[in-house]
Amino acid sequence: MPSDARHYAEGPEPLIVNLARRGDRAAFSELVRRRQTWLRNLMRRFCNEPSLADDLAQQAFLNAYRKIGQLRDCEKFAAWLKRIAITEWIHHQRRQPDGFHHAHDELPEIAQVDSTATGLDLDSALATLPAPMRLCVVLAYHERLSHREIADLSELKLGTVKTNVRRGAQRLRELLSAYGGVDE
Amino acid sequence: MSEPLDPVVLQLFEEKEETLPEAHFLIELDARVSRRTRRILLTRIALIAFALLLEVLLGSPVRHSVVGLSDAASATLYSTDNRWLDYLLSPVNSIAGMLGALLVGAHVLHRRLRG
Numbered sequence: 001m002p003s004d005a006r007h008y009a010e011g012p013e014p015l016i017v018n019l020a021r022r023g024d025r026a027a028f029s030e031l032v033r034r035r036q037t038w039l040r041n042l043m044r045r046f047c048n049e050p051s052l053a054d055d056l057a058q059q060a061f062l063n064a065y066r067k068i069g070q071l072r073d074c075e076k077f078a079a080w081l082k083r084i085a086i087t088e089w090i091h092h093q094r095r096q097p098d099g100f101h102h103a104h105d106e107l108p109e110i111a112q113v114d115s116t117a118t119g120l121d122l123d124s125a126l127a128t129l130p131a132p133m134r135l136c137v138v139l140a141y142h143e144r145l146s147h148r149e150i151a152d153l154s155e156l157k158l159g160t161v162k163t164n165v166r167r168g169a170q171r172l173r174e175l176l177s178a179y180g181g182v183d184e
Numbered sequence: 185m186s187e188p189l190d191p192v193v194l195q196l197f198e199e200k201e202e203t204l205p206e207a208h209f210l211i212e213l214d215a216r217v218s219r220r221t222r223r224i225l226l227t228r229i230a231l232i233a234f235a236l237l238l239e240v241l242l243g244s245p246v247r248h249s250v251v252g253l254s255d256a257a258s259a260t261l262y263s264t265d266n267r268w269l270d271y272l273l274s275p276v277n278s279i280a281g282m283l284g285a286l287l288v289g290a291h292v293l294h295r296r297l298r299g
């Protein structure tokens with residue numbers, strides 16, 4: 001391993017971020033190495049397609065590389081990257097036929113949920129939720145964000161976020177218990 | 185205050201977390217970053233080459249314009265009839281000087297407003 005890479009691996013993140021801001025590509029690579037597992041897992045919860053999730057994660061890192069010079073506070077790199085990733089997913093979702101529409105009453109009947117496998121896993125169950133509801137549930141359960149933080153990131157109303165998190169979690173339990181994934 | 189999270193759903197999320205192989209992901213990302221850097225560099229070179237080509241073909245309009253602007257910007261706003269005083273005051277006693285002072289003031293105000 002090159003000596004620079006070894007030193008970066010041991011360095012505190014704000015220092016590495018500061019170096020990356022000044023154009024140090026090795027420093028940015030170290031940031032990617034540290035954050036890629038988290039970001040790719042987050043995108044998998046959003047997408048239910050590993051290849052699409054990785055593609056979106058790469059696009060998020062690419063946007064971060066492009067904009068890192070604008071980051072003023074190196075301590076807030078993680079939150080800043082999270083915002084970029086969520087924005088990237090929302091933009092991707094808006095380009096889909098379903099868009100990023102919110103509809104409280106359009107959850108499919110459980111019997112209509114397509115499960116050709118013997119069961120339904122978490123990512124498949126999440127994929128049945130409308131995109132805004134999925135976003136709120138993932139940010140609440142995967143990222144442990146408060147409702148207000150979710151509202152700030154998603155630009156959804158606070159009341160909508162609360163409803164989405166509650167109904168989304170309830171829906172996940174119903175789906176996964178119907179397909180044997182969890183006891184209700 | 186947020187409602188408490190469903191412990192069963194929370195456990196499902198925790199169990200779903202996985203360590204993902206990073207080598208291929210990092211190599212692909214590095215290739216994308218390199219492609220982007222190369223694309224930006226080639227675009228800049230192309231724009232500069234095009235600008236130089238226009239400059240040569242059209243009889244140096246940019247150079248003539250720059251010379252004209254430079255003469256206008258350095259023109260003295262108020263003459264003191266003292267050549268040495270004019271030289272001393274020239275950084276501020278000109279259109280360029282006034283623009284510079286305005287820009288500095290705007291920058292300071294912008295920094296103060298942004299906190």
